[in-house]
Amino acid sequence: MLTIGEFSRLTHLSVRTLRRYHEAALLEPAVVDGTTGYRYYGVDQIPTAQVIHRLRELDVPLSDVQRILRTPDPGVRSALVTDHLQRLEDVLDRTRAAVVSLRRLLQPDPAPIDVELRAEPARTVAAVEAVVGHHDISAWYAGAMAELEAAVGAAVTGPPGGSYDNALFEQERGHAVVYLPTAAPPRTGRVHPATLPAAELAVTTHVGEHDGIEVTYGELGTWVVENAMSVAGPVREVYIVGPRDTSDPAAWRTEIGWPVFRVT
Amino acid sequence: MLTIGEFSRLTHLSVRTLRRYHEAALLEPAVVDGTTGYRYYGVDQIPTAQVIHRLRELDVPLSDVQRILRTPDPGVRSALVTDHLQRLEDVLDRTRAAVVSLRRLLQPDPAPIDVELRAEPARTVAAVEAVVGHHDISAWYAGAMAELEAAVGAAVTGPPGGSYDNALFEQERGHAVVYLPTAAPPRTGRVHPATLPAAELAVTTHVGEHDGIEVTYGELGTWVVENAMSVAGPVREVYIVGPRDTSDPAAWRTEIGWPVFRVT
DNA sequence: GTGGACTCTCCCCCGGGGGGAGCGTTCAGA
DNA sequence: TCTGAACGCTCCCCCCGGGGGAGAGTCCAC
CATH class of the missing domain: 1.10.1660.10 (Multidrug-efflux Transporter Regulator; Chain: A; Domain 2)
Structure with a gap:
């Protein structure tokens, strides 16, 4: 003792x-x-x-x-541990992303961004949606997109996209939609037809890996306010060029569209 | 606004x-x-x-x-940030170490360790000592050992070692000594002669990188108690084979000696 | 038997938030 | 011009995983 x-x-x-x-x-x-x-x-x-x-x-x-x-069973136990180690990897990814963002933010010379105002008509797409936590997004996205691609196959008519509730960023948890555009959206598993509402979007393009994307969000937000507008509704992303197209992150193009309306 | x-x-x-x-x-x-x-x-x-x-x-x-x-100066500011990123690296190292320990701990078959009881005579060595935090140890050790090697040079008569207060592990902060044995300990900068008191040591050897060393500590502790002894005083380590001898961590040998006394 | 080391419980503190109550303010539509 | 929803305010308590210290009781070797 x-x-x-x-x-x-x-x-x-x-x-x-x-x-x-x-x-x-x-x-x-x-x-x-x-x-x-x-x-x-x-x-x-x-x-x-x-x-x-x-x-x-x-x-x-x-x-x-x-x-x-x-947990008595050593197999189950080590599975639980492995699970936590996986979570650790995710934390690491986020850390890396934050470092990249930070470097970009502290850069003395921020190139001005191009913003286009675009009236987007409503359209129906094949979608997967869920209420998801901020930190689980990438894992969820990967699964959902895989399911979408399996369901839609070659009938895809454009690049994939997503729509993300602002609450997702403010309260760490919110509604998210990912979609593939196609003529006749199927209904299988989590995949189902969904309609993206028409909206006036302030659109800019983020170049490169996703890690620094929050900075582009900020710049877009500044543009919106400086042009006497206000944001309304979930932000949209369209993955014009993404990991499915090229493995070189520097070539990636992500369109960010924020629904806006003119103030006064 | x-x-x-x-x-x-x-x-x-x-x-x-x-x-x-x-x-x-x-x-x-x-x-x-x-x-x-x-x-x-x-x-x-x-x-x-x-x-x-x-x-x-x-x-x-x-x-x-x-x-x-x-901090207005961007240079100073980025230095502060870099500082924090360095700290992040340290956290990462500790995380890696914890993962290694955990894997070793959850291994189903723990090989019994060899423990030797050894009466260590008092001896005088060239030492550097300080009160340091648990997490700053490795950085402090590197600096102290470099200074020691510069001061002692070729007059070294054995492998380096250290003595670490238990408070260092319990309260995250404690007294630490690192030393190099030499015939005539010099007195330069932080280097000074110091006497390691005589002690009865329970000694075992930890093989491999330092990351899993806590596990060996635990095994040694178990041995001590099971042999009706109790620990007294700071733990000692002797780096028989270390990074100065070979870059292959698997070949490293660290002697851990815990001062003990027999309990009736 | 005594003194010092050890241990007990209890309460308050930290950082960096979140939940919710209860109430005041803004602003667009009727 | 009124009104109600959405938004904003403060205040208090909660979470986690510890640390500091007070005040009192206990153990053990000399």
Whole structure:
């Protein structure tokens, strides 16, 4: 039996943190003295403590750590861990994107953007839609687009696009639509016909990988306001040239269209 | 002038967060109506908002964001940013280390470790010591060891080593010593003679890169307890084979010695 | 038996947000 | 010109995963 201090020295977890883990039923001392409240740990709890320590270093929430520890089947358990490692990869991607954006933002010479005002008629397309979290977008997009391409096949009549609720960016969660234009939209699985409403769009083209796209959004937003307009409705993107066309990100072209209306 | 809602849509920052940034004097609205308290933002504040957004995505604390924004000189500013990116790299390293440890911990078949009980006599070495943070250790170690090697030169009589306070791991901050053994320890810069006290050490050898070393610590700790002993004093490491000897991490050998005493 | 090290609980603090109540303001359409 | 919806305001409490410190009780070796 080890006192909490000894256990702390052996696991490199602070005494405070150990108490917290006890309270959270994450790592219960082998024995708790009923009268003094003293916690005593067993040597066999060291590996568990270490697993917790590592998982916490990977920013796995305590609740998930608990779920992982309570999973007896090692296969299932390592699947849970792998899952978190995947999430870590996603975080890494976002970090990379933020770095690219930041570099572009801190660039002293921002080239002015070309914005075109365009009246877009309503049109019906093959779409997949969902309420999705900001951070899950790219994974969701990949799945949805794959399904769309399978359903539409060669009947595609233009580049793919998407429509994204502003709430998606403001509250991390919102409605998203991705679509492929086609003459007769099928209805299979998540794919179904959908109508993009007519709108007056302020359109600009983002060149290059998606990582810096938020900066272009900002520039477009500035343009909109400076031209005495206001935004109305979800932003639209059209992937004129994308990863399906070329693997060279520098050649990618993304049209960003923000529905606007004239103020005054 | 933009209302907070409009500004929110344009910058993809939530209204709540914008108010928070105002409160923190991070991003003050261009105009605040004195009677209604309504916040109004200027179009020219969009780039600033975006910079903040990206920095926050990189987990830069608001206080540091503020410092960066208030730095007028673009050179100094980008230096601050680069600094944070460096810190990000360090986080990444720790993440990688945690992943390695985790894989080793979840391995079903942990080979038993060899532990030797050794009475180490006191000895005087050339040392550099400091109170450092857990996360700054590797950088500090690199600098200290470079200084040591420059001071001692060819008079080295054995592999380098270190002694690390337990507080370093428990409270993220503690006393650390790195040393090179030599007959006549010099006194230059941070380098000075120091005496490693005699101790009874439980010694084991960690093979491979340092990333998984915490696991070996745990195994050593288990051994210590199972052999009716208790730890006393800072842990010692001796870098028998390290990056100065070979660039192949798999060949590295690190002796870990934990001062122990027998418990009845 | 005593002193110092250790441990206990309890409360408040941090950062960076989110949810919601309750109320005031704006503005476009009737 | 009125009115109601949408929007804005402040205020309070919540989340996570810890840290600091007070004040009191406990353990153990000398």
